[in-house]
Amino acid sequence: xxxxxxxxxxxxxxxxxxxxxxxxxxxxxxxxxxxxxxxxxxxxxxxxxxxxxxxxxxxxxxxxxxxxxxxxxxxxxxxxxxxxxxxxxxxxxxxxxxxxxxxxxxxxxxxxxxxx
Amino acid sequence: xxxxxxxxxxxxxxxxxxxxxxxxxxxxxxxxxxxxxxxxxxxxxxxxxxxxxxxxxxxxxxxxxxxxxxxxxxxxxxxxxxxxxxxxxxxxxxxxxxxxxxxxxxxxxxxxxxx
Numbered sequence: 001x002x003x004x005x006x007x008x009x010x011x012x013x014x015x016x017x018x019x020x021x022x023x024x025x026x027x028x029x030x031x032x033x034x035x036x037x038x039x040x041x042x043x044x045x046x047x048x049x050x051x052x053x054x055x056x057x058x059x060x061x062x063x064x065x066x067x068x069x070x071x072x073x074x075x076x077x078x079x080x081x082x083x084x085x086x087x088x089x090x091x092x093x094x095x096x097x098x099x100x101x102x103x104x105x106x107x108x109x110x111x112x113x114x115x116x
Numbered sequence: 117x118x119x120x121x122x123x124x125x126x127x128x129x130x131x132x133x134x135x136x137x138x139x140x141x142x143x144x145x146x147x148x149x150x151x152x153x154x155x156x157x158x159x160x161x162x163x164x165x166x167x168x169x170x171x172x173x174x175x176x177x178x179x180x181x182x183x184x185x186x187x188x189x190x191x192x193x194x195x196x197x198x199x200x201x202x203x204x205x206x207x208x209x210x211x212x213x214x215x216x217x218x219x220x221x222x223x224x225x226x227x228x229x230x231x
Contacts, residue, residue: 004159031217043206043221056218091159101148101210101217102167107159 004108023092031098038088118143122222139207
Protein backbone atom coordinates (compact mmCIF):
# COMPACT_ATOMS: atom_id res chain seq x y z
CA UNK A 1 0.00 0.00 0.00
CA UNK A 2 0.93 3.66 -0.15
CA UNK A 3 3.34 5.03 2.36
CA UNK A 4 3.36 8.35 4.17
CA UNK A 5 3.20 11.23 1.73
CA UNK A 6 4.11 14.86 2.29
CA UNK A 7 3.56 17.98 0.28
CA UNK A 8 5.09 20.09 -0.99
CA UNK A 9 8.39 18.31 -1.38
CA UNK A 10 10.19 21.64 -1.48
CA UNK A 11 9.11 25.07 -0.31
CA UNK A 12 10.97 28.36 -0.62
CA UNK A 13 9.50 31.30 1.23
CA UNK A 14 10.48 34.74 2.35
CA UNK A 15 11.13 35.64 5.94
CA UNK A 16 7.95 36.68 7.67
CA UNK A 17 5.58 34.67 5.49
CA UNK A 18 3.39 31.85 6.78
CA UNK A 19 3.75 28.31 5.42
CA UNK A 20 1.65 25.17 5.62
CA UNK A 21 3.10 21.70 5.32
CA UNK A 22 0.87 18.70 4.73
CA UNK A 23 1.16 15.09 5.76
CA UNK A 24 -0.94 12.13 4.61
CA UNK A 25 -0.30 9.16 6.88
CA UNK A 26 -0.63 5.53 5.94
CA UNK A 27 -4.30 4.65 5.70
CA UNK A 28 -5.59 3.30 9.00
CA UNK A 29 -2.73 4.63 11.11
CA UNK A 30 -4.00 6.33 14.23
CA UNK A 31 -0.80 7.99 15.38
CA UNK A 32 1.02 10.75 13.53
CA UNK A 33 4.30 12.47 14.36
CA UNK A 34 6.16 15.52 13.11
CA UNK A 35 9.95 15.80 13.32
CA UNK A 36 12.38 18.41 12.08
CA UNK A 37 15.78 17.67 10.59
CA UNK A 38 18.18 20.60 10.51
CA UNK A 39 21.92 21.01 10.26
CA UNK A 40 22.29 22.63 13.62
CA UNK A 41 19.86 20.54 15.66
CA UNK A 42 19.80 17.13 13.99
CA UNK A 43 16.54 15.21 14.04
CA UNK A 44 14.14 16.51 16.69
CA UNK A 45 10.60 15.66 17.70
CA UNK A 46 7.96 18.36 17.29
CA UNK A 47 4.50 16.96 18.02
CA UNK A 48 2.54 13.72 18.26
CA UNK A 49 -1.13 13.11 17.44
CA UNK A 50 -3.28 10.29 18.72
CA UNK A 51 -6.31 10.51 16.49
CA UNK A 52 -7.18 14.19 16.28
CA UNK A 53 -5.75 15.16 19.65
CA UNK A 54 -2.16 16.06 20.40
CA UNK A 55 -1.12 14.65 23.77
CA UNK A 56 2.49 15.69 23.26
CA UNK A 57 3.36 19.09 21.82
CA UNK A 58 6.55 19.39 23.80
CA UNK A 59 8.83 19.71 20.80
CA UNK A 60 7.22 22.72 19.15
CA UNK A 61 10.00 25.34 19.28
CA UNK A 62 7.81 28.43 19.59
CA UNK A 63 4.23 29.64 19.43
CA UNK A 64 4.77 30.37 15.74
CA UNK A 65 4.48 26.63 15.18
CA UNK A 66 1.13 24.88 15.28
CA UNK A 67 -0.32 21.68 13.92
CA UNK A 68 -3.71 20.18 13.49
CA UNK A 69 -5.16 16.91 12.37
CA UNK A 70 -8.68 16.48 11.12
CA UNK A 71 -10.68 13.34 10.54
CA UNK A 72 -7.94 11.28 12.12
CA UNK A 73 -6.00 11.42 8.88
CA UNK A 74 -4.33 14.39 7.20
CA UNK A 75 -2.22 16.73 9.31
CA UNK A 76 -1.05 20.25 8.62
CA UNK A 77 1.96 21.87 10.25
CA UNK A 78 1.79 25.66 10.10
CA UNK A 79 4.70 27.99 10.68
CA UNK A 80 3.76 31.64 11.07
CA UNK A 81 6.10 34.55 10.41
CA UNK A 82 8.85 32.25 9.23
CA UNK A 83 12.44 32.92 10.27
CA UNK A 84 15.63 31.79 8.60
CA UNK A 85 16.31 29.37 11.44
CA UNK A 86 13.11 27.54 10.46
CA UNK A 87 14.90 26.27 7.35
CA UNK A 88 14.99 22.50 7.68
CA UNK A 89 13.49 19.27 6.42
CA UNK A 90 10.18 18.58 8.11
CA UNK A 91 9.46 14.87 8.40
CA UNK A 92 6.14 13.25 9.13
CA UNK A 93 5.69 9.71 10.41
CA UNK A 94 2.75 7.52 11.28
CA UNK A 95 2.20 4.35 13.27
CA UNK A 96 -0.68 1.94 13.52
CA UNK A 97 -2.04 2.53 16.99
CA UNK A 98 0.29 4.91 18.76
CA UNK A 99 -0.35 3.65 22.25
CA UNK A 100 2.84 1.65 22.40
CA UNK A 101 6.37 2.95 21.84
CA UNK A 102 7.25 -0.49 20.48
CA UNK A 103 5.48 0.38 17.27
CA UNK A 104 7.44 1.15 14.15
CA UNK A 105 7.09 4.69 12.92
CA UNK A 106 6.91 4.95 9.12
CA UNK A 107 8.39 8.13 7.73
CA UNK A 108 7.51 10.22 4.73
CA UNK A 109 10.10 11.74 2.37
CA UNK A 110 9.90 15.13 4.06
CA UNK A 111 9.30 18.73 3.04
CA UNK A 112 12.45 20.76 2.53
CA UNK A 113 11.75 24.31 3.70
CA UNK A 114 14.06 27.18 2.83
CA UNK A 115 13.40 30.59 4.33
CA UNK A 116 15.19 33.41 2.53
CA UNK B 117 15.87 12.76 29.92
CA UNK B 118 17.31 10.29 27.52
CA UNK B 119 19.94 11.10 24.90
CA UNK B 120 21.79 9.36 22.09
CA UNK B 121 25.38 9.84 20.98
CA UNK B 122 26.74 8.81 17.62
CA UNK B 123 30.38 9.73 17.81
CA UNK B 124 31.22 9.07 14.18
CA UNK B 125 29.73 11.62 11.81
CA UNK B 126 31.23 9.87 8.78
CA UNK B 127 32.48 6.34 8.20
CA UNK B 128 34.20 5.50 4.91
CA UNK B 129 34.57 1.82 4.09
CA UNK B 130 35.44 -0.27 1.06
CA UNK B 131 32.88 -2.53 -0.52
CA UNK B 132 32.73 -6.03 0.97
CA UNK B 133 34.48 -4.88 4.13
CA UNK B 134 32.80 -5.12 7.54
CA UNK B 135 31.48 -2.02 9.26
CA UNK B 136 30.41 -0.98 12.73
CA UNK B 137 28.46 2.19 13.45
CA UNK B 138 28.58 3.19 17.07
CA UNK B 139 25.68 4.30 19.23
CA UNK B 140 25.67 5.07 22.93
CA UNK B 141 22.66 6.16 24.92
CA UNK B 142 22.03 7.79 28.24
CA UNK B 143 18.96 7.12 30.32
CA UNK B 144 18.12 6.57 33.95
CA UNK B 145 15.49 4.00 32.98
CA UNK B 146 15.18 1.21 30.46
CA UNK B 147 14.75 2.24 26.85
CA UNK B 148 13.76 0.83 23.52
CA UNK B 149 16.43 1.24 20.84
CA UNK B 150 16.13 1.66 17.10
CA UNK B 151 18.33 2.04 14.03
CA UNK B 152 16.94 3.89 11.03
CA UNK B 153 18.51 4.42 7.61
CA UNK B 154 17.96 7.41 5.36
CA UNK B 155 18.83 7.13 1.69
CA UNK B 156 19.32 10.38 -0.26
CA UNK B 157 16.09 12.34 -0.67
CA UNK B 158 14.07 9.70 1.11
CA UNK B 159 12.44 9.32 4.49
CA UNK B 160 13.78 7.21 7.31
CA UNK B 161 13.37 3.46 7.13
CA UNK B 162 13.56 1.14 10.14
CA UNK B 163 16.51 -1.28 10.06
CA UNK B 164 15.94 -2.98 13.40
CA UNK B 165 14.82 -2.43 16.97
CA UNK B 166 15.57 -3.77 20.42
CA UNK B 167 12.68 -4.03 22.83
CA UNK B 168 13.68 -6.85 25.19
CA UNK B 169 15.03 -10.40 25.21
CA UNK B 170 17.99 -11.46 23.12
CA UNK B 171 20.60 -8.73 23.00
CA UNK B 172 21.54 -9.54 19.39
CA UNK B 173 18.98 -8.14 17.01
CA UNK B 174 18.90 -8.92 13.32
CA UNK B 175 17.40 -6.48 10.87
CA UNK B 176 16.90 -5.95 7.19
CA UNK B 177 19.61 -5.82 4.53
CA UNK B 178 21.99 -8.01 6.55
CA UNK B 179 22.41 -5.55 9.42
CA UNK B 180 22.48 -6.55 13.07
CA UNK B 181 22.97 -4.73 16.36
CA UNK B 182 23.90 -5.77 19.84
CA UNK B 183 22.43 -4.23 22.97
CA UNK B 184 24.95 -3.88 25.77
CA UNK B 185 23.34 -2.62 28.95
CA UNK B 186 26.55 -2.28 30.95
CA UNK B 187 28.13 -0.14 28.26
CA UNK B 188 24.85 1.56 27.33
CA UNK B 189 25.59 0.84 23.69
CA UNK B 190 23.69 -0.39 20.66
CA UNK B 191 26.25 -0.64 17.87
CA UNK B 192 25.17 -1.52 14.34
CA UNK B 193 27.20 -4.00 12.30
CA UNK B 194 27.29 -5.54 8.88
CA UNK B 195 29.87 -8.18 7.92
CA UNK B 196 30.13 -7.15 4.27
CA UNK B 197 28.84 -3.84 2.90
CA UNK B 198 27.63 -3.00 -0.58
CA UNK B 199 27.69 0.24 -2.51
CA UNK B 200 23.94 0.42 -2.00
CA UNK B 201 24.45 0.71 1.78
CA UNK B 202 25.73 4.26 1.30
CA UNK B 203 23.30 6.31 3.38
CA UNK B 204 22.89 8.08 6.69
CA UNK B 205 22.18 5.96 9.72
CA UNK B 206 20.39 7.16 12.82
CA UNK B 207 20.23 5.57 16.24
CA UNK B 208 17.17 6.42 18.33
CA UNK B 209 15.64 5.70 21.71
CA UNK B 210 12.22 5.91 23.24
CA UNK B 211 10.90 5.19 26.69
CA UNK B 212 8.72 2.10 27.29
CA UNK B 213 6.37 4.20 29.40
CA UNK B 214 5.76 7.88 29.89
CA UNK B 215 7.72 8.94 26.85
CA UNK B 216 4.81 9.79 24.63
CA UNK B 217 6.09 7.59 21.82
CA UNK B 218 8.52 10.24 20.62
CA UNK B 219 11.86 9.12 19.29
CA UNK B 220 15.05 10.81 20.43
CA UNK B 221 17.65 10.58 17.68
CA UNK B 222 21.40 10.75 17.53
CA UNK B 223 23.06 13.13 15.10
CA UNK B 224 23.54 10.43 12.48
CA UNK B 225 26.46 8.66 10.84
CA UNK B 226 27.08 9.00 7.13
CA UNK B 227 28.26 5.65 5.76
CA UNK B 228 30.12 5.95 2.49
CA UNK B 229 30.93 2.71 0.73
CA UNK B 230 33.70 2.95 -1.85
CA UNK B 231 34.85 0.60 -4.56
